[in-house]
Amino acid sequence: MADAALFEFLHTEMVAELWAPDPDAGSGGKKKSLSVLEGxxxxxxxxxxxxxxxxxxxxREELDxxxxxCKDLWAAMFQKHMDGLRTNHQGTYVxxxxxxxxxxxxxxxxxxxxxxxxxxxxxxxxxxxxLHTLGFQSLVTASVTALPxxxxxxxxxxx
Amino acid sequence: MADAALFEFLHTEMVAELWAPDPDAGSGGKKKSLSVLEGxxxxxxxxxxxxxxxxxxxxREELDxxxxxCKDLWAAMFQKHMDGLRTNHQGTYVxxxxxxxxxxxxxxxxxxxxxxxxxxxxxxxxxxxxLHTLGFQSLVTASVTALPxxxxxxxxxxx
Numbered sequence: 084m085a086d087a088a089l090f091e092f093l094h095t096e097m098v099a100e101l102w103a104p105d106p107d108a109g110s111g112g113k114k115k116s117l118s119v120l121e122g123x124x125x126x127x128x129x130x131x132x133x134x135x136x137x138x139x140x141x142x143r144e145e146l147d148x149x150x151x152x153c154k155d156l157w158a159a160m161f162q163k164h165m166d167g168l169r170t171n172h173q174g175t176y177v178x179x180x181x182x183x184x185x186x187x188x189x190x191x192x193x194x195x196x197x198x199x200x201x202x203x204x205x206x207x208x209x210x211x212x213x214l215h216t217l218g219f220q221s222l223v224t225a226s227v228t229a230l231p232x233x234x235x236x237x238x239x240x241x242x
Numbered sequence: 243m244a245d246a247a248l249f250e251f252l253h254t255e256m257v258a259e260l261w262a263p264d265p266d267a268g269s270g271g272k273k274k275s276l277s278v279l280e281g282x283x284x285x286x287x288x289x290x291x292x293x294x295x296x297x298x299x300x301x302r303e304e305l306d307x308x309x310x311x312c313k314d315l316w317a318a319m320f321q322k323h324m325d326g327l328r329t330n331h332q333g334t335y336v337x338x339x340x341x342x343x344x345x346x347x348x349x350x351x352x353x354x355x356x357x358x359x360x361x362x363x364x365x366x367x368x369x370x371x372x373l374h375t376l377g378f379q380s381l382v383t384a385s386v387t388a389l390p391x392x393x394x395x396x397x398x399x400x401x
Contacts, residue, residue: 086290086318088289088290089249089290089318089319090248090249092285092286092289092290093249093252093253093286094252095289096282096285096286097252097256097259097282099285100260100278100281100282101259101260119259122259123255123259126251126255126258127252127255130247130251131247131248131251134247159245159248160245160248
């Protein structure tokens with residue numbers, strides 16, 4: 084087990100380095116930077132998923148996969164569990180973290196809210212990548228209403 | 243403590259993303275990519291250094307600082323100690339890791355040797371950043387003769 088701060092510091096610096104939206108590209112530049120961060124997260128999530136014990140990889144129930152993210156994956160990343168998991172039982176899940184570690188380095192005022200997406204993109208990709216390894220295609224988005232709490236919405240794509 | 247693989251996977255993917263030497267720029271492009279990775283490492287090393295207990299920050303002997311890198315810092319990053327530390331007692335130190343974890347993802351044949359620098363730049367910067375927090379200016383370079391072993395050479399800059 085590595086010092087948890089190492090991952091968090093590296094994440095912060097990677098965001099600083101990869102967050103370089105072209106000012107001339109407007110919102111397109113931001114989208115491109117976010118998708119680069121999501122891509123990095125996806126590949127890390129896939130790789131983490133591939134290290135899982137075989138019994139976990141045999142999970143075939145959606146809800147079990149989501150519980151795995153909320154417990155085992157969150158513990159490996161942040162030494163805690165997700166604070167909440169809700170579902171509409173139709174393939175949409177909302178995962179709530181009341182104090183998301185990768186947002187803690189930001190200020191907590193609402194004036195920083197618009198900075199939040201770049202600190203969430205990697206983790207959205209990571210959740211999606213881990214689900215991919217578990218056999219589920221998904222769309223993952225994040226939202227923040229009051230820092231440092233955030234919600235990840237996972238929509239499982241039926242094939 | 244976080245799953246050690248998380249840091250290693252994130253490092254690998256960050257290298258893949260930031261290693262984009264401009265083919266037209268020749269060796270200049272490679273140098274630029276390496277210095278970006280070193281810069282990320284430096285800032286992570288500084289931040290890790292700032293988390294150290296105060297008694298460590300009071301270290302003022304060069305050799306104690308180097309021993310700290312080889313033991314405490316390496317343990318926090320890689321769950322092991324550096325395999326060797328040698329010095330000429332004139333400010334030059336050679337730190338040897340016989341199985342450097344960030345090189346383990348590469349193949350071990352000599353044909354991959356030229357790929358090694360991009361997997362070492364972050365850690366060179368990190369050692370330099372941690373030393374900076376401890377009060378020492380340094381130049382850190384790395385060399386590989388047989389994967390996955392590598393040596394980091396630290397030259398303390400006298401002010």
